Amino acid sequence: MTTRIRLCHLYPDQLNIYADRGNIAVLRSRAERRDYELEMIGVGVGEALAPECDLIYLGGGQDREQALIAPDLARRTEEISAALEDGAALLAVCGGYQLLGRGYRDRTGVEMPGAGVLPLETVAGDRRMIGDVSIECKLEPEDTHSVVGFENHGGRTRLDPGAVPLGRVVHGFGNDGESGFEGCRLGKAIGTYLHGPLLPRNPWLTDWLLGQALGRRLGEVPELEPLEDDLEHEAHAVALGRARARGGKFR
Amino acid sequence: MRIPLVISTLVARSAGAGSRLSRKGGGTTLPGRVLNALDPGASARLARRLEQGSAIISATNGKTTSAAMTAAILASRYRLAGNPAGANLSSGVATALLHTRGAELGLFEVDEAALPRVAEALEPRALCLGNLFRDQLDRYGELELLAERWRGVVAGLAVGSTLIVNEDDPQLAQLARGRAGVIRFGIEDARHGGPLPHAADARYCSACGVAYDYRLAYVGHLGEYSCPGCGFERSKPDIWAEAITLEGLTGSSFQLHLPEETLSVRLGLPGLYNVYNALAAAALAHALGAQPDEIANGLESTEAAFGRSERIAIGEKELLLLLIKNPTGANEVVRTIVASGTPKTLVIALNDRIADGQDVSWIWDVDFEPLLDGLERLIASGGRAAELALRFKYAGFPESRIELVPSPAEALDRGLKLTEEGGELVVCPTYTAMLELQKVLAARGHADLYWQRAARAREESGLPRSPK
Numbered sequence: 001m002t003t004r005i006r007l008c009h010l011y012p013d014q015l016n017i018y019a020d021r022g023n024i025a026v027l028r029s030r031a032e033r034r035d036y037e038l039e040m041i042g043v044g045v046g047e048a049l050a051p052e053c054d055l056i057y058l059g060g061g062q063d064r065e066q067a068l069i070a071p072d073l074a075r076r077t078e079e080i081s082a083a084l085e086d087g088a089a090l091l092a093v094c095g096g097y098q099l100l101g102r103g104y105r106d107r108t109g110v111e112m113p114g115a116g117v118l119p120l121e122t123v124a125g126d127r128r129m130i131g132d133v134s135i136e137c138k139l140e141p142e143d144t145h146s147v148v149g150f151e152n153h154g155g156r157t158r159l160d161p162g163a164v165p166l167g168r169v170v171h172g173f174g175n176d177g178e179s180g181f182e183g184c185r186l187g188k189a190i191g192t193y194l195h196g197p198l199l200p201r202n203p204w205l206t207d208w209l210l211g212q213a214l215g216r217r218l219g220e221v222p223e224l225e226p227l228e229d230d231l232e233h234e235a236h237a238v239a240l241g242r243a244r245a246r247g248g249k250f251r
Numbered sequence: 252m253r254i255p256l257v258i259s260t261l262v263a264r265s266a267g268a269g270s271r272l273s274r275k276g277g278g279t280t281l282p283g284r285v286l287n288a289l290d291p292g293a294s295a296r297l298a299r300r301l302e303q304g305s306a307i308i309s310a311t312n313g314k315t316t317s318a319a320m321t322a323a324i325l326a327s328r329y330r331l332a333g334n335p336a337g338a339n340l341s342s343g344v345a346t347a348l349l350h351t352r353g354a355e356l357g358l359f360e361v362d363e364a365a366l367p368r369v370a371e372a373l374e375p376r377a378l379c380l381g382n383l384f385r386d387q388l389d390r391y392g393e394l395e396l397l398a399e400r401w402r403g404v405v406a407g408l409a410v411g412s413t414l415i416v417n418e419d420d421p422q423l424a425q426l427a428r429g430r431a432g433v434i435r436f437g438i439e440d441a442r443h444g445g446p447l448p449h450a451a452d453a454r455y456c457s458a459c460g461v462a463y464d465y466r467l468a469y470v471g472h473l474g475e476y477s478c479p480g481c482g483f484e485r486s487k488p489d490i491w492a493e494a495i496t497l498e499g500l501t502g503s504s505f506q507l508h509l510p511e512e513t514l515s516v517r518l519g520l521p522g523l524y525n526v527y528n529a530l531a532a533a534a535l536a537h538a539l540g541a542q543p544d545e546i547a548n549g550l551e552s553t554e555a556a557f558g559r560s561e562r563i564a565i566g567e568k569e570l571l572l573l574l575i576k577n578p579t580g581a582n583e584v585v586r587t588i589v590a591s592g593t594p595k596t597l598v599i600a601l602n603d604r605i606a607d608g609q610d611v612s613w614i615w616d617v618d619f620e621p622l623l624d625g626l627e628r629l630i631a632s633g634g635r636a637a638e639l640a641l642r643f644k645y646a647g648f649p650e651s652r653i654e655l656v657p658s659p660a661e662a663l664d665r666g667l668k669l670t671e672e673g674g675e676l677v678v679c680p681t682y683t684a685m686l687e688l689q690k691v692l693a694a695r696g697h698a699d700l701y702w703q704r705a706a707r708a709r710e711e712s713g714l715p716r717s718p719k
Contacts (some may be wrong), residue, residue: 013454017388019615021449025645062393064455130389132609150610152389196612200641215364231644234655235637 002231004037005213007055008083011069012042015096018152020059022197023091026206027055035223036121036184036214044070051080054213055089056080060195061241066095067112073099074113081117087216089209092188093198097183097191098122098155118184118191119160128154131248133194134240139208146170148239149194151154151248157193159184164190171247193241201235203227258294259289261511264349278422279338283345294341295372297348298357303329303374305357309366309401310381310417310578313528314339316520317381318360319556320532324549327354337557340365344373346442356539358453364391364402370404378408379415379535380423381527385616386469386577387608396551398422405430413538417527418488425457425483434538436530438469438487440495440505447472448582449618458483470524471579479536490534496517500560500571500589500677507533514547520560522587524580553710556683560587563698568667570692571596574685575599576607578616584679585621593625594677598666600632600659601639601686607681608682609636614642628669632662633684659684660691 009024028038041050045068049056061069080100084090092100101120104112114121128229130152137147147167156176159165165175166183169170174182175193190209192198207224215221263286267278287295298305308318315337322331334347338360340682347359350591361369363383370378378403378679385394405414416423418435427433444467447454453472455462462479472484477484495505503526504517520528533546555561563570572590575581590596603611605713625648636657646651656662659680672678680688692698 017385018610019612022612022615022642022645025615029647031646062395064395064460068455068460130610143454150612152610196610197615200615200645201638228650231637231640231653231655233434235635238637239634242609246609248537 002035002037003214003217004039005031005210005217006039006041007057008041008043008053009051009057010043010073010096011044011045011058011061011208014027014063014065014069015059017062018060018094020057020093020196023058023059023093023179023199024205025098026197026199027210030203030206030227031210035225036210042145045148049076050084051205053088054216055091055209056083057090058100060094060096066099070099070112070114073115074154075224077115077117079166080115084187084189088188089212089216091209092189092191093116094153094193097193098153098157101157104155117182118186118189119163119182120157122155122157124154124241125156127250128152128157129173129177129248131172132172132239132243132244133182133247135167135172135194135242136170137167137172137205139185145204146236147194147198147205147238148243149192149198149202150197151193151195153193156186156207161196166190171243173248173250177248177250201232201239203229203232232242254290256293259286259293260349262289263345267346267678278346278347279334279336279350280340280342282343282349283338283347286345286349287342294345294348295374297345298373299352301332301351301354301357303356304376305359306377306379306535307359307361307366307370307373307375308379308381308531308535309361309363311363311384312365313381313524313531314360314605315556316553317528317531317535318358318524320529320550321535322358323444323553324532324536324546325356325358325539327545328541330354331356331358333358334360335556336442339374341368344369363397367400367404369484371407374409375412375449377415377535377538378404379531379605380426381417381531382420382471382473383422383452384577384579385613387610387613389608389610390605394422394653395457398426398457402426408420413593415531415534415538417473417531418485418683419469419475419527420453421463421472421476421620422453422457423484423485424485428483434487434490434532435488436490437485438473438495438523438526438530439488439491439493441467442467443495443497444474447474447688449616455589456480456483461502470527470583472526484708490530492530495523495526496519497523497590501589507550509533509543509546510535514542514543516547516550518550519553520555521591522560522583524583525560558680558689564694565697567672568670570667571675571677572662572681572685572688573677574682576682579612581614581617585617585619587619588677589625593622594675595625595627595631596666596669596676597622597626597628598630598632598662598676598678598681599639600662600678600688601635601679602633602684603635604683607683611638614639617642619643623648627652630656630662630666632656632659633681659687663688663691686716
């Protein structure tokens, strides 16, 4: 029987601004080509995460949409933490990343509560950080990768002392334009500002997430058979060139 | 000290001549940039010289085409000043104003984000708002923000000015509520409606935040909506299209309801989105005094604007250029291509310069999937060709049938080579890829450059050529 990966996509109707379905399509295709099934379950406001969840996904939204789901997400601290404890992997992009932290304070000082699952908080800045970005990322010892994407955020995200970033900024702003950190990693959970969408041009990261999700399902992380990734590497190289040439920085 | 208008306009005009001489471009924006820098108030003063005042069209999609349609309707009535080459920022409008000698009415398409500044300078007698879609988030920011700025523009309109809105776009309908002197347009033909597409905008009521009930959607989120929260709903428009027949890539016909009478219109531009453009033009021209027969004639005589379903003959073959720039526009292009039979070869050129949007994630929100049934070869082109190829690969299109040809000129040649004699090659470029193609086509003698066309358009509207 085919092994099935259960993916819970939180708020697909509200958090979808940066082509998040591209990330889902890439997860699905790369799972299916290894003969795994991907079962996608949309989870809306007021609905519970499905049990036996292997992977959780949260995308980004416009301010209005984020405000609509924030109170619901803030009530999910225990639910999401329990899923992570149970071994689920997680990817949160942009707005989803911010709201998994303790909260978001806008420029008028109003606090939007977050889920408090990731050790970080976000404060609105006066200039948006927009542009191509590349980071260097080490999720496994001795295994460094370049990850490329596009960022567009007004919020400055600060990691708590001791918290682990997803990677170091090579070109672009990253979490706050100052710290040199991008994203956050907590075990098998990843939060990042990188969209584009993130996964198509970073196949290595996609496979890492699939591996972690399968690890929960199978009891150990399986060896994933390599796929033909010439186009992916070409797209990665072009995006890396863009980040190098025009990645954002405060001038 | 203020520089006299005669001096600043002279300097600005010579900058345009220099730009053309140095072959750097068509001088459709440089003179205006110079003018704005020399004297920020010059545009407003030049605009006041237009005895019939000015009219503005803004929208995410279709503003160049609806401006061309409006110009075609009004050309027999007024001598027009305008920006038909699509230079629609403040600098482009200022440049157009430098060429207003002899013009009676200004008709300008204006970039969504530039609208507040341009509207303030022009004090338009009519403002036509066509639609607001998610577009180039890296450049325009979030839709809500843009809608808020437009709210400010509407609030600042003079009391006697006419506001024309697309009633099928709830964000625009909201802007017009409570205002006198509003003309609403829309589509009334449920046969062409469908469910709200993936990642549609305006799902939530801008008044109360509750999700709209969409009875049907025509293009993106344009359709029939009502809010179960506060009761806000689409009202019957003043000008509408019904009994619409879409004729593939060649055009459409429909019944146009004007307050005075109902007319049959045959449009030479394809797709439901061009019916919306025609409605915007009809409503604006009506507000500016055009008679029903002038409206019908103008709409029927309008040819494609600069790369928007434009046909160009190349020997025995024909090239069809369909500009794509954001999810909703591209979805309509896909829908139109599929409706007339998907071609075997398709060239799509994705650039990521500032005018295209540097963030290319929008291609993942486009529903390219309907093309997969029938398409044999994709020529992926532009600076982000590989990204586009990935989009098709992950949609399930075999990688072996994708060719990566980053140069749009070379992609055009490759596409033409695969096109049989007498056949048609469909090319979908983003904005700057289209400019590249236009240059290549002009260099080969197949088409005029856009500034030559702009000059011709000015000539046709009875205006002198730009000064030597």
